[in-house]
Amino acid sequence: MSLVLEAKNIDKYFKKPVLFHVLQNLNFKVKKGEFASIMGKSGSGKSTLLYILSTMDTDYEGQLFLNEELVTGKPNKLLSRIRNEHIGFVFQFHYLLSEFSVLENVMLPAKKLDVKSHSEIEYDAMEKLKMLNIDQLAKKRASRISGGEKQRVAIARALINNPSVLMGDEPTGNLDSYNAENVFQIFKQLKEEQGLSLLVVTHDLDFAERTDRIIQMEDGQIVNQ
């Protein structure tokens, strides 16, 4: 089975306020269609790792492969393009553009990618919203919907360009148990129906135990995977 993500000998230091070795020689792989979760205590470096994997943080040592292609050391412009095309990201705090409508929020990454026509993008976006049962919110302002709805809009946005991998930084951390379960079911459905690869950082043991694989981190090292 082919690999979606591979990290080789990742090292990361925080230089301020004092020199601190956050990630120590990390190696791991995520296969295509795998639903993996990263767990660990606060400060264990799991979010830091996720941001390196997302290509947003480039200040590290080691090598990162996406779809078996080296992305480490590529220029920022190209990394933006890779993020746009291959990586969907869901944050703990929804992070929608509050001045735009729900539909516009979902369409934005596809417009940036600029492969499909405007009407195709709009159709795709509506399809994603329908899949997540929030198509009735399409025309509403992003600031006027509830927290659970916002997180589902953010998932729709992450999926609009049909990415290779969906990353989540505590996507259920800010939600009540009903909405958290809802998000988990959506993720599971995506994996099962579309074969999407998922990598989720979480505190929620209940959530993690139901994923395919748990990567356990402690003090900047992977202790169990």
Next chain:
Amino acid sequence: MINWKVILGIAKTHLVTKMKSTITASLGVTFGIGAYITLVSFMTGLNTMLDDLVLNQTPHIHLYNEIEPSENQPIALYEEFEDALNVVHSIKPKQSQKKIHNALPILKYLKDDANVKGATPQLRAQIFYLSGSIELGGNLVGVDIMEEVRLSNIQDYIVQGSPEALKNNDSGILLGAGLADKMSLSVGDRIQISTIKGGIFPLKIVGIYQSGIADIDNIQSYTNLKTVQRILGEAENYVTDINVKLFDISKAAPMSHRLEHQFKIKAIDINEANAQFETGSNIRNLITYAVSITLLIVAGFGIYNILNMLIYEKMKDIAILKATGFSGTDVQLIFMSQAMIIGALGGVLGLLVGYLLSRLIDNVAFETEALPTITTYPINYNIMYYVIGISFALLSTFIAGYLPSNKAKRVDPVQIIRGT
């Protein structure tokens, strides 16, 4: 790679949802540009008017015979005192005529010169205006009136009557406005003048001349050249002054030097005659530009502040745009285009406001004794000022937008996302 449609779409949404700051920032530019246009139009209008007031009445080159002592006194020719230090007391001016020698050939020579727009002969005579038993001293200037009209805008200063009336009347006179007031005379009346030698001549007033400079209007009148020659009993070649108008004013100085040597005559060019005037104009222009640029810089700081605030407010949005695949350049362009839209809108509106204010000032009554032809405040509608205005609006908003947008470009999304 740059997708302008998306970038401008985001910029537009930001501007529309923040309508209040957008309007405030635009109004800053509008005010700056509007004030610049108004100020510069008004100031240069005034400058041109004041320049014309003096320069129209000053020929580019003025030729006349100077009454002065000869440079070489007779003793210098005396061989016996060749090596001595000679001191001559109470030197008298050289005995010579007031008229220009060979005036007619010089005139012909000047009229044939390709650089010369025109050359007019003048004859200045000291006379007395007679009003009953009162004698008022003054000048009578004999001119070729139609040539003067062509070359020196004299018709602008003839407040009653016309230059044609003078041309058609051999014993007509254009009386100075101050003289007309003093002697209670008006067009159609007759006036008697007497020469220094004593002859008395009646002339008919065909017009009133008002230059706006009281010292001139109180003593000077115009008539035909031939009339003055007849009054003085001189021949047709008796001319005391020649005024030369050139096509290119910058050639005045070298040409006047040449004429001085060629014809052994005194020649004064316009820069020499009005040096202090030029200085005044330059300083007024300098002040105008200093004030205008200050206004525009203040407007630029306004835009800088508002964009800076906007970018701090939108930190999260910037992070999310970058996380979803927008590059730093894309983000910078989003904020730059906002600045440029504000600059363009505000700038165009500013040009409009400036134009309307100029029109308003242009229609305000401004009547003064000194300027007979002016009825409203003068405005200079030069298209160049509008081009400069809009260019400066765009340039200053570009700079004011560049600095904050560069900051947005360098925002690290990880820091913002982790910071919450």
